[in-house]
Amino acid sequence: MAEKNLSGDVYYPPNGIVKNAHIKDWDELNARAHDDYQGFWASIAEELHWYKKWDAVLDDSGKPFYKWFVGGRTNIVHSCLDRHTEGAHRNKLALIWEGEDGAFQSYSYFALLRETKRFANVLKSLGVRKGDRVTLYMGRIPELAIGMLACARIGAMHSVVYGGFSVEALHERLEDSHSKVLIVSDGAYQRGKIVPLKDIADEALQRAATVESVLVVRRTGEPINMESGRDMWYHELAKLPIANVDCPCEEMDAEDPLFLLYTSGTTGKPKAILHTHGGYMVGTYATLKYVFDIQEQDRYWCAADPGWITGHSYIVYGPLLNGATNFMYEGAPTYPYPNRWWQMIEKYGINILYTAPTAIRGLMRFGENWPNRHDLSSLRLLGSVGEPINPEAWKWYHRVIGGGRCPIMDTWWQTETGMFMITPMPCVALKPGSGTRPFPGIEMDIYNEEGKPVGANEEGYLVIKTPWPAMLRTIYGDPDRYVEQYWSKYEGVYMTGDSAKRDEDGYYWVIGRVDDVIKVSGYRLGTAEIESALVSHHDIAEAAVIGLPHDVKGNVIHAFVILRAGAAPGEHFIEELRQHVGHEVGPIAKPEHIEIVDSLPKTRSGKIMRRVLKAQALGEDPGNLSTLEE
Ligand code: PRX
Numbered sequence: 061m062a063e064k065n066l067s068g069d070v071y072y073p074p075n076g077i078v079k080n081a082h083i084k085d086w087d088e089l090n091a092r093a094h095d096d097y098q099g100f101w102a103s104i105a106e107e108l109h110w111y112k113k114w115d116a117v118l119d120d121s122g123k124p125f126y127k128w129f130v131g132g133r134t135n136i137v138h139s140c141l142d143r144h145t146e147g148a149h150r151n152k153l154a155l156i157w158e159g160e161d162g163a164f165q166s167y168s169y170f171a172l173l174r175e176t177k178r179f180a181n182v183l184k185s186l187g188v189r190k191g192d193r194v195t196l197y198m199g200r201i202p203e204l205a206i207g208m209l210a211c212a213r214i215g216a217m218h219s220v221v222y223g224g225f226s227v228e229a230l231h232e233r234l235e236d237s238h239s240k241v242l243i244v245s246d247g248a249y250q251r252g253k254i255v256p257l258k259d260i261a262d263e264a265l266q267r268a269a270t271v272e273s274v275l276v277v278r279r280t281g282e283p284i285n286m287e288s289g290r291d292m293w294y295h296e297l298a299k300l301p302i303a304n305v306d307c308p309c310e311e312m313d314a315e316d317p318l319f320l321l322y323t324s325g326t327t328g329k330p331k332a333i334l335h336t337h338g339g340y341m342v343g344t345y346a347t348l349k350y351v352f353d354i355q356e357q358d359r360y361w362c363a364a365d366p367g368w369i370t371g372h373s374y375i376v377y378g379p380l381l382n383g384a385t386n387f388m389y390e391g392a393p394t395y396p397y398p399n400r401w402w403q404m405i406e407k408y409g410i411n412i413l414y415t416a417p418t419a420i421r422g423l424m425r426f427g428e429n430w431p432n433r434h435d436l437s438s439l440r441l442l443g444s445v446g447e448p449i450n451p452e453a454w455k456w457y458h459r460v461i462g463g464g465r466c467p468i469m470d471t472w473w474q475t476e477t478g479m480f481m482i483t484p485m486p487c488v489a490l491k492p493g494s495g496t497r498p499f500p501g502i503e504m505d506i507y508n509e510e511g512k513p514v515g516a517n518e519e520g521y522l523v524i525k526t527p528w529p530a531m532l533r534t535i536y537g538d539p540d541r542y543v544e545q546y547w548s549k550y551e552g553v554y555m556t557g558d559s560a561k562r563d564e565d566g567y568y569w570v571i572g573r574v575d576d577v578i579k580v581s582g583y584r585l586g587t588a589e590i591e592s593a594l595v596s597h598h599d600i601a602e603a604a605v606i607g608l609p610h611d612v613k614g615n616v617i618h619a620f621v622i623l624r625a626g627a628a629p630g631e632h633f634i635e636e637l638r639q640h641v642g643h644e645v646g647p648i649a650k651p652e653h654i655e656i657v658d659s660l661p662k663t664r665s666g667k668i669m670r671r672v673l674k675a676q677a678l679g680e681d682p683g684n685l686s687t688l689e690e
Pocket of ligand 1: 470476
């Protein structure tokens with residue numbers, strides 16, 4: 061590509077950064093990957109640890125149930141920890157952690173391996189075996205990462221539930237995954253307050269039957285209820301002889317499950333996306349290495365939560381696979397003051413910062429003086445993920461935080477993709493608001509309703525045309541839904557659920573979801589989850605929710621509810637309803653507005669037409685109403 065002649069607002073990569081980058085020539089890499097994408101991924105897989113090498117890179121005989129590195133034997137944790145402690149990285153810092161209250165912990169690769177083994181032996185003592193499911197519901201503390209790694213080490217699947225979710229969300233995920241053990245922290249610090257995670261878990265456990273043991277990690281030290289026979293303190297078990305540090309990695313098949321992660325889809329309950337040891341390892345390793353250009357001395361900070369895919373791939377697995385030094389922060393970006401992040405970047409000499417547009421917009425509101433008081437010159441690269449970044453926020457991030465010298469990696473991907481799919485690399489010319497082009501080896505396109513590629517600058521459905529190693533393998537327990545949801549709109553092509561455009565330079569511009577998924581502050585929520593929380597309130601007969609644009613959060617939730625006959629809402633009814641949703645799903649799901657209505661627009665088959673509600677709320681033309689019931 062003749063990058064010198066790109067159209068629009070273009071930021072060319074700084075020479076100093078390209079000179080030392082792993083990938084200096086995107087076109088060359090892309091051409092190589094395009095010619096033989098299986099060979100391309102195999103050459104990257106060679107850099108990782110395998111007990112036995114694969115017989116075939118890809119088996120597509122049962123598509124869309126693709127298999128990668130077939131016949132290979134591995135365990136992702138070996139490549140994350142053991143192989144580094146065997147070499148020069150033994151005493152290198154793997155994790156630096158700061159608590160919201162100023163607490164500090166750090167782990168070398170050796171120490172992280174030791175604590176992972178100890179944790180794994182504690183899980184074994186609770187009867188956890190290969191193939192079992194373990195749910196983790198914790199704040200952002202090192203034990204969350206250690207717990208995940210411990211599960212993977214012994215071949216159990218972890219299912220992390222974001223600590224911002226609440227009773228019903230946790231209950232549903234525990235039940236659907238049939239988790240044997242729940243790992244929970246006594247509480248989490250957030251904006252100077254304590255989120256009572258163990259209390260929430262107790263309520264969820266009253267509704268769920270499968271959990272046999274609850275392992276409680278102490279963080280806050282606040283008094284909590286411990287149910288005898290079910291609940292055990294981790295720090296007490298960790299002192300017992302069973303919690304020794306003799307715990308070899310379970311040798312796994314490349315296609316054995318690594319984890320489940322629940323995410324919201326088009327309809328119904330959140331679904332468990334399943335990722336595997338082999339392909340996920342190769343995909344997250346390669347993408348982080350090339351996109352965030354991990355160098356030996358780097359201190360890398362992904363400010364997401366491990367409870368979402370960004371945290372799985374790019375806080376826990378990707379950085380450790382790369383032998384990087386990872387920074388993790390427990391709390392809110394503005395606590396106690398809006399300079400908390402900038403202070404930590406200066407203090408720890410962070411080189412790479414990866415966050416979400418909503419965080420950037422939120423911090424932008426406090427003005428430039430807060431970051432300007434700090435030395436942010438250690439930063440080399442910046443990143444963005446979770447929703448489209450508006451050019452204004454992009455430019456602020458680039459100029460104020462990156463000092464005009466740090467390229468921004470705007471990475472488009474999903475829980476399902478496991479790894480970056482559309483993304484720049486440091487050697488690529490950037491356009492604010494575009495994630496540039498698909499990662500080498502990945503063919504994507506934008507289709508119209510009939511499955512034909514659209515022309516330049518025309519909007520259509522974003523699709524993926526080649527399989528990729530970190531792709532989801534199925535929806536756990538519901539393979540039909542996997543096929544239906546992702547592979548049924550167009551033959552042999554993965555449907556992302558997003559709409560996008562491609563400009564005359566081949567740069568992709570993601571517009572947003574085309575289904576019933578709403579992104580609030582970058583968090584993925586489904587209309588169905590929030591609606592079912594609303595109707596679980598005794599005064600509500602029916603509910604419909606939509607997302608409406610918001611300057612900082614990207615979208616906010618707007619709910620329409622129909623009252624039950626005889627309901628007599630009091631003065632604080634709307635606030636009570638919001639609290640109810642917060643209690644059931646989580647604070648992030650609370651509707652910003654709730655309107656009481658007499659009826660909802662439906663199709664003749666009874667489906668709520670959210671598009672009509674949205675157009676009405678925005679004062680826009682609702683379009684074709686021929687299917688409307690009344
Ligand atoms: O709509 C896209 C948006 O986030 C969705 C995936 O959400 P989730 O599975 O929670 O994963 C988020 C983190 C990977 C996508 O379908 N999205 C994600 N990244 C971007 C984005 N939209 C625009 N630009 C991005 N960089």
